[in-house]
Structures are given as C-alpha cells and as structure tokens.
Amino acid sequence: xxRLLRISLAAIAVSVALPVYAQTVTITTAGGDYGNAIKEAMxxxxxxxxGYDVRExxxxxxxxxLKMQVTSGAVSTDIIHxxxxxxxxxxxxxxxxxxxxxxIDPKSVPAGAKSDYCYPFDxxxxxxxxxxxxxxxxxxxxxxxxxxxxxxxxxRALRANAQDLIEIALLSDGVxxxxxxSVLSTPEGLAxxxxxxxxxxxxxxxxxxxxxxxxxxxxxxEADLVVTWNxxxxxxxxxxxTVDYTFKGSVIGTDCLAVPKGAPNKEAAMKLIAAMTxxxxxxKLTDFIAYGPVNPAGxxxxxxxxxxxxxxxxxxxxxGTSVFSNADWWLKNGEAAQRAFDEMTNR
Amino acid sequence: xxxxADPALAADARSxxxxxxxxxxxxxxxxxLAAILPILWIIxxxxxxxxxxxxxxxxxxxxxxxxxxxALVTTVELSFGTLAFCILLGTxxxxxxxxxxxxxxxxxxxxxxxxxxxxxxxxxxxxLVLLRRDGLINAALTGSGLTxxxxxxxxxxxxxxxxxxxxxxxxxxxxxxxxxxxxxxxxVRASASMGATLGxxxxxxxxxxxxxxxxxxxxxxxxxxxxFFITPAVLGGGKVNPLSIRIERTLSTFQDWGSASVLxxxxxxxxxxxxxxxxxxxxxxxxxxxxTVHA
Numbered sequence: 001x002x003r004l005l006r007i008s009l010a011a012i013a014v015s016v017a018l019p020v021y022a023q024t025v026t027i028t029t030a031g032g033d034y035g036n037a038i039k040e041a042m043x044x045x046x047x048x049x050x051g052y053d054v055r056e057x058x059x060x061x062x063x064x065x066l067k068m069q070v071t072s073g074a075v076s077t078d079i080i081h082x083x084x085x086x087x088x089x090x091x092x093x094x095x096x097x098x099x100x101x102x103x104i105d106p107k108s109v110p111a112g113a114k115s116d117y118c119y120p121f122d123x124x125x126x127x128x129x130x131x132x133x134x135x136x137x138x139x140x141x142x143x144x145x146x147x148x149x150x151x152x153x154x155x156r157a158l159r160a161n162a163q164d165l166i167e168i169a170l171l172s173d174g175v176x177x178x179x180x181x182s183v184l185s186t187p188e189g190l191a192x193x194x195x196x197x198x199x200x201x202x203x204x205x206x207x208x209x210x211x212x213x214x215x216x217x218x219x220x221x222e223a224d225l226v227v228t229w230n231x232x233x234x235x236x237x238x239x240x241x242t243v244d245y246t247f248k249g250s251v252i253g254t255d256c257l258a259v260p261k262g263a264p265n266k267e268a269a270m271k272l273i274a275a276m277t278x279x280x281x282x283x284k285l286t287d288f289i290a291y292g293p294v295n296p297a298g299x300x301x302x303x304x305x306x307x308x309x310x311x312x313x314x315x316x317x318x319x320g321t322s323v324f325s326n327a328d329w330w331l332k333n334g335e336a337a338q339r340a341f342d343e344m345t346n347r
Numbered sequence: 348x349x350x351x352a353d354p355a356l357a358a359d360a361r362s363x364x365x366x367x368x369x370x371x372x373x374x375x376x377x378x379x380l381a382a383i384l385p386i387l388w389i390i391x392x393x394x395x396x397x398x399x400x401x402x403x404x405x406x407x408x409x410x411x412x413x414x415x416x417x418a419l420v421t422t423v424e425l426s427f428g429t430l431a432f433c434i435l436l437g438t439x440x441x442x443x444x445x446x447x448x449x450x451x452x453x454x455x456x457x458x459x460x461x462x463x464x465x466x467x468x469x470x471x472x473x474x475l476v477l478l479r480r481d482g483l484i485n486a487a488l489t490g491s492g493l494t495x496x497x498x499x500x501x502x503x504x505x506x507x508x509x510x511x512x513x514x515x516x517x518x519x520x521x522x523x524x525x526x527x528x529x530x531x532x533x534x535v536r537a538s539a540s541m542g543a544t545l546g547x548x549x550x551x552x553x554x555x556x557x558x559x560x561x562x563x564x565x566x567x568x569x570x571x572x573x574x575f576f577i578t579p580a581v582l583g584g585g586k587v588n589p590l591s592i593r594i595e596r597t598l599s600t601f602q603d604w605g606s607a608s609v610l611x612x613x614x615x616x617x618x619x620x621x622x623x624x625x626x627x628x629x630x631x632x633x634x635x636x637x638x639t640v641h642a
Contacts, residue, residue: 061599063599063602064598064599064602067602089602093397093602155480160585161600205499205502205584206502206584206585207584207585207586208584208585209580209585220479220480220481221480221481222479222480222481222502335601335603338600338601339412339414342414342588342596343413343414345585345586345588346413346414346417346588
C-alpha cells in the first residue's frame with residue numbers, strides 16, 4: 001500500500017516537474033490552410049528537434065494583434081508571422097525585438113530581402129489569373145492587355161488595397177519592372193498609377209478584401225480576370241476550376257517571422273525561427289502551399305520537385321519579369337498611397 | 348390618509364426604494380464597466396498621436412478627409428434605406444400576422460423568427476449564392492427570358508441593402524406585431540360599423556395605435572444598421588463603404604487608432620442625433636394624436 005502510494009506520488013511529481021523543463025514558445029500565424037502548412041512543414045518538426053512545447057495562436061490581422069499586445073504590455077506570443085511590409089511597419093513603430101543573427105544564419109537571406117527585425121521565409125506573387133471559359137487559348141498575357149478592355153472584355157476583380165496594384169498599374173503603363181520604384185518615388189509617379197487604376201475602374205466588378213474571396217470570385221466565374229496571389233489561383237486551378245494564371249509581371253512579396261518586443265521567451269523564439277526555416281523545411285512548405293522559399297538553398301539539392309518549380313513565384317525561371325515589393329517604399333509612402341487609392345475607389 | 352402623512356409608511360417606502368436601488372447596482376456596475384469605460388477610453392484615444400502625445404490632429408485629419416464624409420453619407424443611406432424597406436414590408440406583414448387566427452399567426456411567426464437563429468455570416472453568404480452573376484435568381488431571370496444579361500444584384504449597394512433588410516426585418520416586425528396585437532378588436536369593429544372602409548380603419552385606427560411599436564422597431568433598425576459591418580463588407584464588393592468599414596480600414600491598414608477613435612465618436616454622435624430626432628418626432632406625433640382624439 002505504502003509502496004503504491006510512493007510510486008504514484010513519484011509519478012505525480014514527475015508529471016508536474018516535466019513541463020517546467022520543456023521550453024514553451026507561443027507562435028501566432030494567420031491560421032487556415034496556410035497556418036496549418038507552416039505548422040506541419042516548419043514549426044512542428046523544429047519543435048520536436050529542439051524539444052520545445054510550442055503553442056499556436058491564430059490572428060487574421062497579425063499587425064493589429066501585435067500592436068495590441070505590445071502597447072498593452074501583455075505580450076503572450078513569442079513569434080509572430082507577418083507580411084514583410086507589416087514587418088517593416090512594426091519595426092518602425094518599435095514593436096519588434098531585433099533578430100539575433102548570431103542564432104539565425106544571416107547568409108540564408110538574399111541581400112535585397114534582408115531585414116533586421118522580421119525574417120523573410122517564403123514568397124508569393126501577386127499574379128494575373130483568368131477564367132479559361134471566357135478567354136480559352138487566348139488570355140491577356142501582359143498587364144497592358146489586362147487593361148485593354150476592348151480586346152479583352154470581361155469583369156475584373158482587384159484587391160481593395162493599394163499594395164501591389166500601384167506597381168501593376170505602372171507595369172501596365174509601360175514602366176519596366178526595374179524602374180517601378182524609381183518612377184513611384186518621383187512626385188508624379190503615384191498620381192500616374194492612380195490615374196491608370198481609375199481608367200480600369202468601370203470594369204472592376206469587385207474590389208475584394210480577402211484572399212479567400214478572390215478565390216471564390218475566380219471559381220464562381222463572378223469575375224473573368226482576377227488579380228490575386230499565386231497560391232490562391234493555384235488552389236482553384238488544382239481543384240478543377242476553369243482557371244489559369246501567369247507569373248509574368250508578378251509582384252513578389254515575402255512573409256516573415258518576428259519576435260514581439262518584450263516577448264516572454266525571446267532566446268527560444270530566435271532558436272525556433274532558425275530551426276523552422278532550415279532549407280529542407282521551407283522547401284517542405286511547398287508540399288502544402290505554392291509559396292516558395294526566400295532562402296536560395298531551399299531550391300538546391302532537389303528539395304523541391306522539378307514540376308512544382310513553375311508554380312513558385314521565386315523559382316529561378318519565374319523571376320525574370322517580376323518586381324520585388326519594396327517594403328521601405330511602402331513604409332514611407334504606404335499611407336499616402338492607400339489614401340489616394342481609397343479616394344479613387346470612392347469617387 | 349396619504350403615505351407621506353404616516354411616518355412609518357414613508358420610512359417603509361424609503362427603505363424599499365433603497366433596496367431596489369441596491370438590486371440594480373450590479374447591473375449599473377456592469378454597464379459602467381462594459382459600456383462607459385471603453386467609450387471614455389476611445390475619447391481619450393482620439394486625442395492621442397501614435398506616440399502618445401495629446402493632439403487634435405486626428406480630428407483635423409478625419410474631418411478634412413472626403414473619405415469620411417462619403418462614408419457618413421453611405422452609412423445614413425444604408426440605414427434609412429433599410430428602415431424604409433422594413434416599414435414598407437414589415438408593417439403590412441405585422442398587420443396580417445396580428446389579424447390571423449392565433450395558431451396560424453404562431454406558425455407564421457416561427458417562419459419569421461427562423462432566420463434570426465441563423466448566424467449573420469451564413470445568411471450573408473447565402474445571399475451571395477442567390478444574387479451572384481450565375482446565382483439562382485439570375486439563372487431564373489435569364490432562363491425564363493425575362494432578362495438577357497444577368498443583373499448586377501450583388502457587390503453593390505443593391506445587394507448590401509437586400510442583405511441588411513433581410514437581417515433587420517424580423518427585429519423590426521416584433522415590436523410592431525406586439526403593438527398591433529394589443530389593439531382592442533372592438534375599436535376596429537366600431538370603426539367598421541360606423542362605415543369606415545378598410546383603408547380608413549388602417550389609417551385612422553390601427554396605424555396611430557401601433558405608432559409606438561413602429562417607432563421602437565425603427566429605433567432598433569437604426570441602432571443595428573448604423574454600425575453594420577459584415578453585410579457591406581461581404582455584399583458591397585468594396586464599393587459600399589460606410590463608417591464601420593472606414594474604421595476597420597483605418598485600424599488594419601493604417602494602424603491609426605487615433606483616427607479610428609475619431610470615426611467611432613462620429614458614429615456615436617450620429618446615433619445620438621438620430622435618437623434625438625426620433626424622440627422629438629414621436630413626441631410631436633403623440634401630441635397631434637391626442638389633439639385629434641379630443642377634437
């Protein structure tokens with residue numbers, strides 16, 4: 001009897017003591033299919049390797065949640081998943097801890113995409129997609145043709161956000177991909193882009209607000225030409241939708257991982273970021289969603305099957321005609337651009 | 348002998364009042380905590396810069412922007428549009444329900460209430476299925492040859508209004524139905540026996556006696572619709588942008604809590620103005636009615 005008691009006491013003691021030794025880290029992602037992909041491919045195996053107990057929270061608007069947590073002094077998450085422009089905004093508002101590049105390998109990010117605060121790990125393209133029932137074998141091939149409503153009649157759906165559309169508007173107006181931000185940085189550059197968007201406005205049937213909505217519009221045939229993210233277009237296409245898309249002229253954006261200022265487990269968070277973004281893991285992410293690695297090593301050694309490469313925005317053969325979204329430009333001009341855009345759609 | 352004349356009874360009444368006041372304290376506490384404190388916080392927030400300094404810059408920025416005023420106009424248009432359709436559709440329906448036999452009325456009422464138990468998101472997306480370009484309604488219209496091209500029923504003001512009227516109609520109907528059901532049937536009979544036509548009876552007896560219900564219903568419609576977000580966001584296609592959407596935009600795209608708070612206060616002022624307008628109209632109408640009865 002007393003032996004049984006002692007054993008069970010010991011068992012209770014062990015089970016109480018164990019969680020104390022396991023390092024706990026909380027990660028916040030956008031949830032949904034994407035959040036699940038990040039879990040399965042990236043943090044779950046990394047947590048197992050490090051012996052961490054990782055908790056997941058989901059937030060559709062990461063930046064708003066981050067700001068809420070940091071300004072209220074109740075930071076509950078150690079790692080937060082943001083779009084790179086949001087990452088730059090958050091860094092400018094001092095909401096983030098600087099990344100510890102002694103723990104994270106600085107050589108894993110190409111120079112153009114590097115950030116001191118938010119580690120870019122995957123990329124996506126904002127692409128042109130169309131209904132193959134409407135256009136058959138002869139869809140628009142460039143943004144200039146997307147704007148040509150006489151040659152390609154049909155209902156357009158664009159995102160209700162200036163991001164990427166400003167760049168696309170300039171591409172459609174004959175600006176070379178390499179010159180987009182130098183044109184935008186001139187006083188009349190933004191006005192030129194807005195004017196171009198206003199020209200297509202009568203043919204825009206929906207200004208969409210969520211990626212899921214853009215996929216639905218494409219799938220239902222509610223719109224014939226949709227500007228959306230390649231992952232969304234690819235999903236609709238793979239589900240048997242009469243849909244195709246092109247990476248020609250796409251605007252490439254990256255998503256990144258950051259540590260909120262005052263995060264409870266800062267060092268463990270840095271270690272988890274380093275472990276979950278190993279080349280094999282960011283390559284594995286493409287098993288779930290067509291968002292390609294930012295780390296060039298992800299493309300090496302056949303980590304990603306050959307036939308999948310053409311579905312990734314940053315794959316070497318897709319990147320030639322694209323524009324890399326410039327987080328710094330958006331940080332400086334985002335509010336003015338968005339305001340001008342909103343005024344255009346409300347006119 | 349009056350209560351005031353008897354000190355013992357007066358003391359009793361006083362302690363009773365104190366007791367009732369004490370009973371209401373928890374509710375008052377919750378209202379204070381859950382409603383008034385956040386409003387005070389929003390007011391404070393509206394005077395702060397992103398860095399936390401006091402400023403009136405947020406007000407200047409929001410009030411000088413054309414976007415604010417067009418959002419305000421859209422908000423009012425949506426609310427009044429919804430109210431107009433609720434009155435047009437809901438009042439006859441309430442009349443029909445009130446004059447039906449109780450069993451039939453209960454059954455019809457269940458149908459009216461059914462949508463209330465469904466989540467607003469589900470209902471809104473349901474309308475999307477019905478109203479979209481190759482949706483059920485357009486398929487029926489083009490299939491029967493009534494129209495050659497699908498009508499633009501959704502992703503615009505029309506679709507938003509349809510969704511909002513559908514959501515608000517049961518909530519408008521309830522108080523109107525209650526008021527009409529409480530009308531003494533003898534009054535209607537008396538009016539008929541004195542030679543009034545049905546139209547005259549409705550105009551001179553039923554509508555004045557149910558005005559209170561119509562007012563309550565209208566106020567409910569306003570309180571709900573003025574802050575409506577989901578329906579315009581889903582059915583408006585980015586073209587219908589009331590203040591609620593402007594607030595969300597200001598928060599999520601600009602992270603500008605100060606300006607968003609100013610917009611919230613604007614919404615509060617709009618609500619208060621409309622509330623005062625309603626009360627004034629009601630008092631005016633009540634006075635006129637009393638006048639006609641005595642004349």
